[in-house]
Amino acid sequence: MPKGEFGVAEFLSDHGVLIFFDQEAVLTADGYITKPDREAVLYPQDAIEAFDWTGIDIRKESQGPDRTPSTVQYRTIETMVAEEDWEVVIDDDGAGEMADVVLLRRADDELHVLMVHCKYSSEDTPGARLKDIYEVCGQALKSHRARSIIELVIGKLLRREKKRQEAGKNGFIVGDSDALTSIINQARYLRPRVTIAIVQPGMSRAALSPEMAEVLGATERYLHDTYGSTLRVIASV
Template sequence: MVVDDDGSGEVADIVAVRETERELHILLMHCKYSSEPQPGARVEDLYEVCGQASKSAAYRRDITAMLNALITRARNRQKKYGHSGIEAGTFERLVRLRDTARTRKPQLTIAIAQPGMSKAKASRKQMELLASAEVYVREIANAAFEVYCHA
């Protein structure tokens, strides 16, 4: 399943869910635009997206509630805009995932994408902010933390 959940009150900009016999692999991807055309060492480009990643760690406590939120938001988008935001999979599959979530061990990854950050030019402040977000996500959600940026 892949859901484009971008918007106010989102779970994440993009939510991907893959089910195995024993696990539910969930990726919460938070994306933000760059404040400038060229990637660099601007810590300001990371504040909001790191905050969103940290906030979404709370979903680890109740995966069923997270899936309920996605279902409600998809239903509301369908009514309002004529599309649900479900990019891969079906609404029915999303409901089935919710219904089986309690029988699967959640494996959560929280990721951020910030094209305004340059890996090669990352500043100390950027790295400290990313480290703080990573520690929080790992401790609160027992989740992996990934960063996607410009090389």
């Protein structure tokens, strides 16, 4: 095998893998299936946010380097940038991403981090399709370590951005490398407040099914109980 490459078996042996099933069951790296002895928690329907997707093709996820306005990611960024006075907003979409979008701001002794995972709809209109939320919930669960290693997360963002700029691209929507470096240098002295957002315009808030509410509830509980992170769920009306 060429230098620097390794097989799947070797990777799994070294790093392990977690597989999440229904009702909070988890297949751990050592081959055990664990399931909490507790009732499932349903994500509250009224906690789901509905963005305005007018003019957006909900089947097109990434805005791409041209920042196409009719995409899910573009509208998500547009809406979230208007919510707070963010110091840094970066489009990190791509292989090895931390999230599709990462937003950062300092407030007193806290560092607020919003990691956003977007997913396109499988159909033209919103509905109650369980498959539309499985993958994006999985992406959210991969972000759970962000709260415990926030300096590494932000440092990786900077390294990825440097590579983008070397290729003639730019991921910054708000801020620049200097602003991101300033946050990195201060991060260890700030209390992290990490929010994970999942965005799926193919999910209708009004049509939320019990099965979907259970998947979202399990995702929220895992993120909160394990690392104290907050979950935002963004859908259609």
